[in-house]
Amino acid sequence: MQTQTPKAGPSEQIEPSHAGGSASGDQALEIRRPVADDGLEVYRLIADCPPLDPNSLYCNLLQCRDFADTSALAMLEGTVVGFVSGYAPPARPDTLFVWQVAVRPAARGLGLAKRVLRSILTRPRPAPLRYVQATVTASNAASWAMFRSLADSLSAPFTSELMFERERHFGGAHESEHLVTIGPIPKEKEAT
């Protein structure tokens, strides 16, 4: 049976809310699951957010369609301003592995990345997400600060270790990637 694709995924925070910080003013912020129709805007957002590696448009379409439960889109006044792509690795269903986090330059420093990540963590799931993982390059100060701040706000331990190495895994073409692990997230923080 053919079903109609919804224009937008269900919102976690339906009521107009605020990104926090003075620059966001009183503009309405919506954070929701992405749908396939968002894929092209996500692709453009990632292209505007170096040092992120651009994915193929097809990859972003699949993230929005098939990984929507572990991804989230932030819209401000009808414009995509933030996106988190993630998945729960099949062998570690209690872990949100964050593939990419992107916040449009004009919307940075307002707590948006943390807020979008937390919106994924608090979604109802068959089993709660107790860990967040991501890889970060040594030079990405904003990313380190953001994940450390997320760990603090979740009262969860923060560790890091080398995961993908410049020469061995990237053939010299990319900085080494360090695996960041946040967790276990205390139970009382799971749904707050």
Ligand SMILES: CC(C)(COP(=O)(O)OP(=O)(O)OC[C@H]1O[C@@H](n2cnc3c(N)ncnc32)[C@H](O)[C@@H]1OP(=O)(O)O)[C@@H](O)C(=O)NCCC(=O)NCCS
């Ligand atoms: C990294 C990124 C997603 C952060 O988004 P953001 O919405 O500005 O982050 P937040 O406002 O939620 O910041 C969370 C914390 O990180 C800190 N932070 C954010 N950017 C920072 C920077 N450039 N330098 C130092 N600290 C920074 C904030 O001060 C905040 O700390 P606090 O909670 O202790 O006050 C954004 O800068 C970005 O899109 N960068 C380009 C793409 C990228 O590198 N993505 C991450 C790799 S997956």
